[in-house]
Amino acid sequence: QVQLQESGPGLVKPSETLSLSCTVSGGSINSYYFIWIRQSPEKGLEWIGYIYSSGSTNFNPSLKSRVTISLDTSNNQLSLNLTSVTAADTAVYYCARQPTRRGIGPDYWGQGTLVTVSA
Amino acid sequence: DIVMTQSPLSLPVTLGQPASISCRSNESLVDSDGNTYLNWFQQRPGQSPRRLIYKVSNRDSGVPGRFSGSGSGIDFTLKISRVEAEDVGVYYCMQGTHWPWTFGQGTKVEIK
Numbered sequence: 001q002v003q004l005q006e007s008g009p010g011l012v013k014p015s016e017t018l019s020l021s022c023t024v025s026g027g028s029i030n031s032y033y034f035i036w037i038r039q040s041p042e043k044g045l046e047w048i049g050y051i052y053s054s055g056s057t058n059f060n061p062s063l064k065s066r067v068t069i070s071l072d073t074s075n076n077q078l079s080l081n082l083t084s085v086t087a088a089d090t091a092v093y094y095c096a097r098q099p100t101r102r103g104i105g106p107d108y109w110g111q112g113t114l115v116t117v118s119a
Numbered sequence: 120d121i122v123m124t125q126s127p128l129s130l131p132v133t134l135g136q137p138a139s140i141s142c143r144s145n146e147s148l149v150d151s152d153g154n155t156y157l158n159w160f161q162q163r164p165g166q167s168p169r170r171l172i173y174k175v176s177n178r179d180s181g182v183p184g185r186f187s188g189s190g191s192g193i194d195f196t197l198k199i200s201r202v203e204a205e206d207v208g209v210y211y212c213m214q215g216t217h218w219p220w221t222f223g224q225g226t227k228v229e230i231k
Binding site: 044045046047058060061062094102103104105106107109110111112 | 120150152154156158160166167168169170173174179211213214215216218219220221222223224225
């Protein structure tokens with residue numbers, strides 16, 4: 001059974017960088033797309049971007065200038081960096097897996113981690 | 120971005136009765152490959168979203184047969200034939216045709 005588990009600080013100061021990790025277990029990383037999605041009361045569910053096991057990426061244009069997603073295939077770990085955060089970036093952040101690049105949506109999700117942006 | 124509009128936003132249902140959720144897109148969701156990437160997710164209280172239906176009408180493994188999806192173009196529907204207590208939660212449609220992919224605002228299903 002594939003499992004994804006997010007980890008990282010729950011509190012980030014404004015203007016700093018939000019950094020999260022996601023450990024993938026129970027399945028191979030190869031040939032899958034790994035995704036970051038966030039959820040807030042204000043914006044609902046929002047796609048941040050995804051990375052393929054080859055390293056190719058695609059980001060939401062609204063966040064593209066601030067986002068980096070990387071994949072460490074040797075450690076089965078996905079990472080998210082979001083720079084220059086503001087209160088609007090406060091959300092539950094999910095990592096997830098999608099089997100194709102076509103938009104069928106994730107079939108496995110992590111439990112999510114709440115990140116609050118506050119001084 | 121494509122806007123996905125769900126209705127109703129709140130749906131009180133009697134146990135054993137049917138329920139229907141509508142999802143409308145502001146552009147056609149037919150992709151250049153001929154597929155329509157409209158998916159449905161269920162989020163139970165305190166849980167992560169779970170995919171129920173992909174590409175309009177394909178039920179995920181383990182999803183009860185009482186869930187069904189239909190529609191085309193810009194209009195789509197999720198139906199629950201007989202609501203059970205475990206169906207309580209928020210349901211989201213998601214379009215995966217136009218990047219960035221987007222979700223609807225959610226429909227909260229509760230038991231009367």
